[in-house]
Amino acid sequence: MRAARNRSARKAVVVAAIASLGAGLLAGCADDGNDEDGSSSGDSSGKTTITLGLFGTMGFKEAGLYEEYEKLNPDINIEETVTERNENYYPALVNHLTTESGLQDVQAIEVGNIAEVVETQADKFADMAKVEGVQPSSWLDWKWKQGVTKDGQAVGLGTDIGPMAICYRKDLFEKAGLPTDRDEVGALWAGDWKKFVETGEKYKKGAGKDTYFMDSPGGLINAILSSEEEKFYDSSGEVIYKTNPAVKDAFDLTAEAAEKGLVQAQTQFQPAWEQTISNNLFATVACPPWMIGTIKGKSQPDAAGKWDVAVAPKSGNWGGSFLGVPKSGKNVKEAQKLVAWLTAPEQQAKLFAVQGSFPSAPAAYKLPQVTDAKNEMTGAAPIGDIFAKAAEAIPAQVIGPKDQIIQQGLTDNGVILVTQGKSPEEAWENATKTIDNNLEK
Amino acid sequence: MTTRHDTAAPPEKGGAAPGRPPGDAVSPEAARKRARLSRRWQRDMRWSPYAFVAPFFVFFAAFGLFPLIYTGWASLHSVELTAPTDMAWTGLDNYTRIFDDDFFWNAAKNTLTIGIISTVPQLMMAMGLAHILNYKLRGSTFYRVIMLAPYATSIAAAALVFVLLFGRDYGMINWVLDSVGLGKVDWQNDKWASQFAVSSIVIWRWTGYNALIYLAAMQAIPQDLYESAALDGASRWRQFIHVTLPALRPTILFTVVVSTIGASQLFGEPLLFDANKGASGGGQHQFQTLGLYLYEQGWVNQHLGRASAIAWTMFLILIVIGLVNYVISRRLRASS
Numbered sequence: 001m002r003a004a005r006n007r008s009a010r011k012a013v014v015v016a017a018i019a020s021l022g023a024g025l026l027a028g029c030a031d032d033g034n035d036e037d038g039s040s041s042g043d044s045s046g047k048t049t050i051t052l053g054l055f056g057t058m059g060f061k062e063a064g065l066y067e068e069y070e071k072l073n074p075d076i077n078i079e080e081t082v083t084e085r086n087e088n089y090y091p092a093l094v095n096h097l098t099t100e101s102g103l104q105d106v107q108a109i110e111v112g113n114i115a116e117v118v119e120t121q122a123d124k125f126a127d128m129a130k131v132e133g134v135q136p137s138s139w140l141d142w143k144w145k146q147g148v149t150k151d152g153q154a155v156g157l158g159t160d161i162g163p164m165a166i167c168y169r170k171d172l173f174e175k176a177g178l179p180t181d182r183d184e185v186g187a188l189w190a191g192d193w194k195k196f197v198e199t200g201e202k203y204k205k206g207a208g209k210d211t212y213f214m215d216s217p218g219g220l221i222n223a224i225l226s227s228e229e230e231k232f233y234d235s236s237g238e239v240i241y242k243t244n245p246a247v248k249d250a251f252d253l254t255a256e257a258a259e260k261g262l263v264q265a266q267t268q269f270q271p272a273w274e275q276t277i278s279n280n281l282f283a284t285v286a287c288p289p290w291m292i293g294t295i296k297g298k299s300q301p302d303a304a305g306k307w308d309v310a311v312a313p314k315s316g317n318w319g320g321s322f323l324g325v326p327k328s329g330k331n332v333k334e335a336q337k338l339v340a341w342l343t344a345p346e347q348q349a350k351l352f353a354v355q356g357s358f359p360s361a362p363a364a365y366k367l368p369q370v371t372d373a374k375n376e377m378t379g380a381a382p383i384g385d386i387f388a389k390a391a392e393a394i395p396a397q398v399i400g401p402k403d404q405i406i407q408q409g410l411t412d413n414g415v416i417l418v419t420q421g422k423s424p425e426e427a428w429e430n431a432t433k434t435i436d437n438n439l440e441k
Numbered sequence: 442m443t444t445r446h447d448t449a450a451p452p453e454k455g456g457a458a459p460g461r462p463p464g465d466a467v468s469p470e471a472a473r474k475r476a477r478l479s480r481r482w483q484r485d486m487r488w489s490p491y492a493f494v495a496p497f498f499v500f501f502a503a504f505g506l507f508p509l510i511y512t513g514w515a516s517l518h519s520v521e522l523t524a525p526t527d528m529a530w531t532g533l534d535n536y537t538r539i540f541d542d543d544f545f546w547n548a549a550k551n552t553l554t555i556g557i558i559s560t561v562p563q564l565m566m567a568m569g570l571a572h573i574l575n576y577k578l579r580g581s582t583f584y585r586v587i588m589l590a591p592y593a594t595s596i597a598a599a600a601l602v603f604v605l606l607f608g609r610d611y612g613m614i615n616w617v618l619d620s621v622g623l624g625k626v627d628w629q630n631d632k633w634a635s636q637f638a639v640s641s642i643v644i645w646r647w648t649g650y651n652a653l654i655y656l657a658a659m660q661a662i663p664q665d666l667y668e669s670a671a672l673d674g675a676s677r678w679r680q681f682i683h684v685t686l687p688a689l690r691p692t693i694l695f696t697v698v699v700s701t702i703g704a705s706q707l708f709g710e711p712l713l714f715d716a717n718k719g720a721s722g723g724g725q726h727q728f729q730t731l732g733l734y735l736y737e738q739g740w741v742n743q744h745l746g747r748a749s750a751i752a753w754t755m756f757l758i759l760i761v762i763g764l765v766n767y768v769i770s771r772r773l774r775a776s777s
Contacts, residue, residue, distance in 0.1 A: 094522055094743075095522070120523040271604070272609065275610065275611050408719060412719055412721065413724050420627070430724075433543075434721065441519050441521065
């Protein structure tokens, strides 16, 4: 009797185990397609759940914006899924878009990918231009245009941008015998990146070998290229990076700075590069507002207030994102409303105050969160005004689908090699060969 | 199948098979019932085994066979990740271009050299470790567990630690080298240094695993072989050469095959070792393996067609390696 009971008990356990495994498998499969099924079509309290797929630290949640929106709209519940790196986020997003499954109600798109998404995935997105209250004139013109197709469909609405200035160390500049006042510093190189590199030579003469003028060759070439109206593509969409003199000039100028030892032999955001921040080893870095956050995160406490911000030789943009609403979602209307609200000037300003993401809506530049902005790293510098001025001077740049691949090739397979002893010609050769192979279909 | 039914039938008495009414007198109804049960049992015998093995084949078909064939199909087209259903037929173009694709051959060479740098010392060290552990040692289980610990570590965690150790400016290894006056090595950017560094991750991870396999095989060697060798005056070293190694031959072959396959698919270590966080395997592709190149073409550059062709070429290379292994092992078996 006992044996029999044991046997049936064991059988029950086995059946339960198999059932739960099977259920897990089914759930696993189902999970991929329609996460919304259970939650968004209304949970027990009758709320609509809107899901956001984001990357990096976009900070909507940290700035309390979800909470605020939920208070304004009691029947809405907001959830986000965050992937840390865009390199991991973007391929998955493309995969989900092309199969139209696994998408969230709102998907973030990085500026480096927006051209590709607009060109190849626009039919998967709802038109944001038709949403009530969305005015193209609310955004900086070039930012609005980046997210819009040729037919005028707005694939995504701009969140933040990255207007670039030059962050510099006042103490190191002083030691090197350079001016420290931000206007005088800006005047050293106003209007020309060559003057910036020349300032670097002066810095080296005065400062000696302990520190470098700039953080990395990648940071320099990126800053120069960002301030050009045309870099890798022309306005008809042709790849012109090899023949565009602006690109070659940027490459050569960066290579020159590398040969002269003005830039560190580092790649940005590597652990070793981060350590050079905490060891105070360089005096300048091309710096959008979010870079101040990076500097703050990697610095020793005693570096606070030693930085200042000067106008860059030419204004450029580095970074920023868009929010788009995939058509196939279940809550397209509600998601669009949320996106329109999140990207409105007031919310962008709040986001800047908490997260340092600079608004792409000029109306926000007059709000107190921007005009009164200070950062402990840069002391009394009125960073809000400096970056607002930079933002308004950014040229409308032609962007293309493979900008990232080309830029990465020029940096990681190009100028960095000059810091390792290769000649600029060899580095250019290596970079263009890599890029051409990567672009070939 | 009836004969099988007879032989496989449970014994008349005391069998565990259910549903057999006792006694000889059978009513027609009972006979029908019995026949029905018997048919059901027969069907059960016949089809259940297939049902039991089906999960493997279903999963294999869905996640192994289908992708394999689909990859082959995709490799004959020009396909981009941004529109995977939009295929343009290009025939064998993706394969023929591999012949003059410098990056592919560079990756193939790197795969070979990293494979050799990592596999050969790894297996030799594993053999040595197994030999030492084969002696009577205090706490031998402890050592065995320790040896297997790297194998149980995730590649990502291990690679991150190795990246820090091999750091050019702030790495511990360079700090040691510098303090004994040897100077710093650029472990990321120098070709051979970077390949050695990537290999060291592989060696660290797999040596213990192979050592345990060798150890298991060593313990199966009869002790009297060693005794008679000792009686004949063979030293420990001679015993190792003439008794241990020949007895381990099949095991060595197994580990060589497994390590070769592992080495030709090397991916995670070089991907994570690259501090640029790209898939180009260093600024000059100095440690880009075939697996990494395949990934770069498919997921970074979004050329699914090219990536598929690379995948199939790798598959064919693996088959060739497998055949070579097979021939060598037959030779070895014939000679022993």
